[in-house]
Amino acid sequence: MTPTIDGAALLDEVEAFHRRFNIFPSEAAYVAVALWDAHAHLLDCFDSTPRIAFLSPEPGSGKTRALEIVETLVPQPMTAVNASAAALFRSVSSGNGKPTILFDEIDTVFGPKAGDNEELRGFLNAGHRRTGVTYRCIGDGGQQTVQAFPSYCAVAVAGLGSLPDTILSRSVIIRMRRRARNEKVEPFRARIHEAEGHKLRDRLAQWAEQARGFVMGAWPDMPDGVADRPADVWEPLLAIADAAGGDWPDRARAACVNLVTASKANDKGSLGVRLLTDLRDHVLIGVDKLPTIAILDRLNALDDAPWADLDGKPLDNRRLARLLGEYMTADLTPIKSRNIRTAGGVLKGFHAEDLADAWARYCPPPPQDSATPATPLQPSSEPLTV
Missing domain, CATH: 3.40.50 (Rossmann fold)
Known part of the structure; x- marks a missing residue:
């Protein structure tokens, strides 16, 4: 035996x-x-x-x-x-x-x-x-x-x-x-x-x-x-x-x-998940919204990120909108830019609340140590016009 x-x-x-x-x-x-x-x-x-x-x-x-x-x-x-x-x-x-x-x-x-x-x-x-x-x-x-x-x-x-x-x-x-x-x-x-x-x-x-x-x-x-x-x-x-x-x-x-x-x-997942994760962890920190031009500046300046060189070109507003448009808000509508009132006028941009549901569903857990918060937008006393 x-x-x-x-x-x-x-x-x-x-x-x-x-x-x-x-x-x-x-x-x-x-x-x-x-x-x-x-x-x-x-x-x-x-x-x-x-x-x-x-x-x-x-x-x-x-x-x-x-x-x-x-x-x-x-x-x-x-x-x-x-x-x-x-x-x-x-x-x-x-x-x-x-x-x-x-x-x-x-x-x-x-x-x-x-x-x-x-x-x-x-x-x-x-x-x-x-x-x-x-x-x-x-x-x-x-x-x-x-x-x-x-x-x-x-x-x-x-x-x-x-x-x-x-x-x-x-x-x-x-x-x-x-x-x-x-x-x-x-x-x-x-x-x-x-x-x-x-x-x-x-x-x-x-x-x-x-x-x-x-x-x-x-x-x-x-x-x-x-x-x-x-x-x-x-x-x-x-x-x-x-x-x-x-x-x-x-x-x-x-x-x-x-x-x-x-x-x-x-695991950064797909390019879309990488974008969502970088927006959460490095761009939209400490603010509830940011104009597209500011988002692109911050993304393209990130070290060890692909955004400054996507097929030989930096990420632009059209590709940003297309990538984010593949994901839904909590209301089951595609994520898209909205008007943001700034001291310099009304600009198109993205709101953190629109991204929150996609962040929860697709992104890995956030890091313990957050990056430096983004600079808050200066509010305007002018009425919002579209």
């Missing part, structure tokens, strides 16, 4: 193995990666699988090394640099067990210099759900038939920059950094250390069979404020932590809050 494996102690060992070779940006990242390694052995127990994304702004930040360590710990790893969508979905649907796809240099697929990769993006999106399939025509000429290929599998990616929103929102995001001079790791030597990782992988597989009954159909309690897509992402990982026991349930929930909060802080 196979002895019972202590799940908490085993996850401790998996985490320690990563710590030997990886410098992650936070304690939360070590917890998340160890749980993700374990969840890959129990995919059939969950309705969805989170992607894990090791991203950094510069090369040499340890992303590839992170994937190399993950590769030793997960079932049937498949390294997929420059793999086509067709090759991936045929591998997943082959019937020989679910591969764990490890996609390095993902920026070459989705980065600004990449070509059209909608087919691969569709595969990665569909494979997030257990019911996900990819439809393809097979056969020749007029004998073609439509066949559904299962796409559900665990995927880890690494790359520079960011990813499409549809993939980011389905991912646990680990934002890697270059090692500081005082941060040391053990050199990874495949001939020596792969075997150590494989022993842990085999024990994870044994523990997975032991924990299967516990995680199948589990509904783990979510931390306050984690709902919708982030809850879908973290549900399998929290179920794994609850099954392992020890201090892992508490550590997992702390890591969940930490990484979900960090992802929201870094």
Whole structure:
């Protein structure tokens, strides 16, 4: 009879193995990666699988090394640099067990210099759900038939920059950094250390069979404020932590809050959401309305913002009106400019009350420290004329 494996102690060992070779940006990242390694052995127990994304702004930040360590710990790893969508979905649907796809240099697929990769993006999106399939025509000429290929599998990616929103929102995001001079790791030597990782992988597989009954159909309690897509992402990982026991349930929930909060802080969403967020956090602070000309001046002067160079031109009043017009006020009318009385006359501009509903629905939580308030408009004693 196979002895019972202590799940908490085993996850401790998996985490320690990563710590030997990886410098992650936070304690939360070590917890998340160890749980993700374990969840890959129990995919059939969950309705969805989170992607894990090791991203950094510069090369040499340890992303590839992170994937190399993950590769030793997960079932049937498949390294997929420059793999086509067709090759991936045929591998997943082959019937020989679910591969764990490890996609390095993902920026070459989705980065600004990449070509059209909608087919691969569709595969990665569909494979997030257990019911996900990819439809393809097979056969020749007029004998073609439509066949559904299962796409559900665990995927880890690494790359520079960011990813499409549809993939980011389905991912646990680990934002890697270059090692500081005082941060040391053990050199990874495949001939020596792969075997150590494989022993842990085999024990994870044994523990997975032991924990299967516990995680199948589990509904783990979510931390306050984690709902919708982030809850879908973290549900399998929290179920794994609850099954392992020890201090892992508490550590997992702390890591969940930490990484979900960090992802929201870094997520500017679409250009429209970025505009709404910058208006709330940097422009319409301390005032209830502002003329369009003042709004444009403040937006185009923001550091680390796209407004001064949109396709080679600064944001203008027409594009501002068009972007905001896609969103509704609380009265279900499109946001649009209104007359604002100023000391210099009547100007067109936008009112904070018209934006409030869109801010509440689309923007991430406001930062704790607000920017310098905008200069209030000087009131006019002249009657408003339109």
